[in-house]
Amino acid sequence: MAAVETREKVSALAEKYKYGFVTDIEMERAPKGLSEDTVRYISAKKGEPDWMLAWRLSAFRRWVEMREPNWARVHYPKIDYQDAYYYAAPKNTPAKQSLDEVDPKLLETYNKLGIPLSEQMLLAGVAVDAVFDSVSVATTFKAKLNEAGVIFCPISEAIRDHPDLVRKYLGTVVPVTDNFFSTLNSAVFSDGTFVFVPKGVRCPMELSTYFRINASETGQFERTLIIADEGSYVSYLEGCTAPKRDENQLHAAVVELVALDGAEIKYSTVQNWYPGDEEGKGGIYNFVTKRGDCRGRDSKISWTQVETGSAITWKYPSCILRGDNSVGEFYSIAIANHYQQADTGTKMIHLGRNTRSRIVSKGISAGRAQNTYRGLVSVHPKAANARNHTQCDSLLIGKQCGAHTVPYIESRNPSARIEHEATTSKIAEDQLFYCLQRGINPEEAVALIVNGFCKEVLQQLPMEFAVEAQKLVGISLEGSVG
Amino acid sequence: MLEIKDLHAAVDGKEILKGLSLTVNAGEVHAIMGPNGSGKSTLSYVLAGRAGYKITSGSIRYRGEDLAALAPEERAAKGIFLAMQYPVEIPGVTTLTFLKTALNAQRRARGESELDAMGVLKRVRARASELKVSEEMLKRALNVGFSGGEKKRLEILQMALFEPRLAILDETDSGLDIDALKLVAEGVNALRAPERAMLVITHYQRLLQYIVPDRVHVLSAGRIVREGGPELAHELEAKGYEDIVRSAA
Ligand SMILES: Nc1ncnc2c1ncn2[C@@H]1O[C@H](COP(=O)(O)OP(=O)(O)OP(=O)(O)O)[C@@H](O)[C@H]1O
Numbered sequence: 073m074a075a076v077e078t079r080e081k082v083s084a085l086a087e088k089y090k091y092g093f094v095t096d097i098e099m100e101r102a103p104k105g106l107s108e109d110t111v112r113y114i115s116a117k118k119g120e121p122d123w124m125l126a127w128r129l130s131a132f133r134r135w136v137e138m139r140e141p142n143w144a145r146v147h148y149p150k151i152d153y154q155d156a157y158y159y160a161a162p163k164n165t166p167a168k169q170s171l172d173e174v175d176p177k178l179l180e181t182y183n184k185l186g187i188p189l190s191e192q193m194l195l196a197g198v199a200v201d202a203v204f205d206s207v208s209v210a211t212t213f214k215a216k217l218n219e220a221g222v223i224f225c226p227i228s229e230a231i232r233d234h235p236d237l238v239r240k241y242l243g244t245v246v247p248v249t250d251n252f253f254s255t256l257n258s259a260v261f262s263d264g265t266f267v268f269v270p271k272g273v274r275c276p277m278e279l280s281t282y283f284r285i286n287a288s289e290t291g292q293f294e295r296t297l298i299i300a301d302e303g304s305y306v307s308y309l310e311g312c313t314a315p316k317r318d319e320n321q322l323h324a325a326v327v328e329l330v331a332l333d334g335a336e337i338k339y340s341t342v343q344n345w346y347p348g349d350e351e352g353k354g355g356i357y358n359f360v361t362k363r364g365d366c367r368g369r370d371s372k373i374s375w376t377q378v379e380t381g382s383a384i385t386w387k388y389p390s391c392i393l394r395g396d397n398s399v400g401e402f403y404s405i406a407i408a409n410h411y412q413q414a415d416t417g418t419k420m421i422h423l424g425r426n427t428r429s430r431i432v433s434k435g436i437s438a439g440r441a442q443n444t445y446r447g448l449v450s451v452h453p454k455a456a457n458a459r460n461h462t463q464c465d466s467l468l469i470g471k472q473c474g475a476h477t478v479p480y481i482e483s484r485n486p487s488a489r490i491e492h493e494a495t496t497s498k499i500a501e502d503q504l505f506y507c508l509q510r511g512i513n514p515e516e517a518v519a520l521i522v523n524g525f526c527k528e529v530l531q532q533l534p535m536e537f538a539v540e541a542q543k544l545v546g547i548s549l550e551g552s553v554g
Numbered sequence: 555m556l557e558i559k560d561l562h563a564a565v566d567g568k569e570i571l572k573g574l575s576l577t578v579n580a581g582e583v584h585a586i587m588g589p590n591g592s593g594k595s596t597l598s599y600v601l602a603g604r605a606g607y608k609i610t611s612g613s614i615r616y617r618g619e620d621l622a623a624l625a626p627e628e629r630a631a632k633g634i635f636l637a638m639q640y641p642v643e644i645p646g647v648t649t650l651t652f653l654k655t656a657l658n659a660q661r662r663a664r665g666e667s668e669l670d671a672m673g674v675l676k677r678v679r680a681r682a683s684e685l686k687v688s689e690e691m692l693k694r695a696l697n698v699g700f701s702g703g704e705k706k707r708l709e710i711l712q713m714a715l716f717e718p719r720l721a722i723l724d725e726t727d728s729g730l731d732i733d734a735l736k737l738v739a740e741g742v743n744a745l746r747a748p749e750r751a752m753l754v755i756t757h758y759q760r761l762l763q764y765i766v767p768d769r770v771h772v773l774s775a776g777r778i779v780r781e782g783g784p785e786l787a788h789e790l791e792a793k794g795y796e797d798i799v800r801s802a803a
């Protein structure tokens with residue numbers, strides 16, 4: 073009896089959970105190609121107010137006149153933007169009833185990552201009402217946030233329910249016309265996350281997109297906006313260590329962070345999109361624009377990323393250090409194996425006085441991959457006493473891969489102090505032999521050594537994420553030693 | 555336990571071992587001495603299966619198995635341990651993590667259950683205190699910034715932890731102060747057992763005062779040129795290698 077009751081309760085919660093996080097399920101999709109009509113179609117489907125449509129259209133009109141950038145060290149066939157779908161309703165595949173129906177190869181990877189069973193079910197798209205734990209966790213989670221006054225919802229919902237906040241901040245960090253991919257995103261973004269942390273509130277838990285995961289919908293053009301009001305703190309986790317597949321090859325997300333006086337935002341990402349196969353076929357093109365604005369004095373924004381997936385990664389999470397005494401940090405692990413290409417780094421723009429930034433980048437290349445660190449440290453004339461420290465380490469596994477470091481430094485204030493250190497190394501044969509001699513197999517040995525190499529960055533991740541990320545590092549490098 | 559027959563081995567195409575034969579039975583401790591560059595470390599690497607060390611002819615049988623057919627990590631799981639002359643640093647990997655990874659890898663390979671962090675820590679602690687390896691050292695990155703003596707003590711700690719069947723100690727005594735030498739020798743003696751064999755490579759008779767070998771072999775230019783009991787070590791200490799090597803030639 074009690075069991076039946078619980079089951080009913082949970083199903084009810086599951087329903088809520090579904091509607092709380094998923095846009096209405098439609099069976100249609102927009103016609104192929106990109107025009108003003110496509111933009112109108114998307115906006116209409118989402119039931120958006122006029123101002124939002126106008127915003128999207130202005131972005132689209134600019135985008136038509138823009139050209140795709142070609143300065144990154146990545147190569148890919150020309151993308152035909154008219155030969156793609158920009159709005160597709162989620163596939164209405166029936167939910168799986170148990171893990172038996174899930175691709176065993178996927179499950180094997182989940183097991184290697186040590187993902188708990190209930191999470192595996194969610195990730196693999198098993199009917200959500202079968203996953204009791206996660207649902208109740210998600211629900212208590214929402215209740216706690218409400219109590220603290222934190223808004224954490226899909227951005228489409230925020231556009232409806234918190235239009236003033238969205239209008240005030242959307243596009244203020246990454247302007248509509250910022251770059252080709254971000255402008256495209258502004259025109260056609262499908263959904264994403266909105267977070268607002270009120271004054272003086274320390275967000276009571278890590279906010280994780282995991283609670284928003286829906287196996288049938290993937291974020292091709294995600295839009296994220298996070299605002300930390302004065303004196304608040306939030307830690308946000310994006311992505312998932314589990315491998316993600318998507319039929320859409322092109323991904324162009326935009327993330328905007330705003331930290332007001334004394335606020336701190338910690339943004340952690342694990343990106344594990346499909347990288348293509350061992351021959352370099354398939355895989356996601358990931359062109360992301362992420363930028364944080366330390367708008368208030370004494371504010372802090374910290375980016376931590378573990379990039380292991382995608383065929384092409386084009387990504388430079390940046391900090392605009394506008395407020396005096398503000399701090400920007402960038403901790404990055406970028407792993408490229410087989411034929412992957414990664415061009416990633418950061419920009420630290422010092423505008424305010426006594427602003428400080430720290431960059432720690434660990435690039436690992438294996439197979440025939442190319443891995444580029446591209447970074448800019450810019451000190452403006454008013455940024456007296458600005459400080460930057462950059463540490464950029466590359467590790468090569470094998471002889472056919474490449475590592476490149478492209479640091480740009482612009483200092484227009486003589487009191488600035490900028491330090492840049494860079495190293496390139498290989499996994500030494502004696503280290504490998506030492507591990508093997510102690511019984512560790514070659515793949516595990518490489519994973520161990522690489523994790524050691526990345527330690528400084530892994531330490532920045534929230535605990536439970538760090539453990540999974542460590543395993544992910546090993547898995548991404550499978551097949552890199554003969 | 556170990557049967558090496560007419561072993562020829564080359565490094566980077568250069569022949570270093572030139573017809574080496576050696577038999578070690580379970581329960582025995584053998585010492586290998588010999589001038590610099592005679593091939594002692596090379597022998598230890600060949601036994602451990604290091605990449606680039608190629609057996610060109612001859613054979614090595616370990617507990618009835620052809621050793622050449624096994625990968626280095628398989629040899630380790632089957633009980634071959636090499637305390638290295640120059641232990642390697644692995645930045646960012648804490649010593650304890652390394653020990654746990656290695657111990658569990660060996661256990662997995664042998665079909666034994668893996669130990670959790672607490673289980674490993676218990677075992678490590680028991681041996682660490684005997685060898686005066688501090689907790690603080692276990693938390694540091696493997697061998698990074700360790701003194702020469704600390705590195706060697708950690709090698710012996712690992713030997714004690716893994717409980718190998720065949721332990722090869724390559725100049726574990728060099729770089730140790732007298733107290734550490736005694737500690738290490740005690741550690742080695744504690745492991746002497748009827749089912750275990752040891753190959754102790756050293757330049758000094760001093761170590762062999764503490765670890766009394768059953769047999770002593772003199773290696774020169776890639777071959778064993780003389781064999782004897784513990785007294786041979788004394789003779790070497792007194793006369794040096796030159797005489798012995800010359801008379802053997
Ligand atoms: N990669 C290599 N290429 C060519 N010769 C090598 C190589 N490695 C070792 N050797 C040579 O092999 C010989 C034996 O070296 P090994 O390290 O085995 O000597 P050892 O007996 O351990 O000496 P020591 O007492 O100094 O430790 C030396 O002459 C050395 O120079």
Ligand SMILES: [Mg+2]
Pocket residue numbers: 594595596639724725
């Ligand atoms: Mg040697």
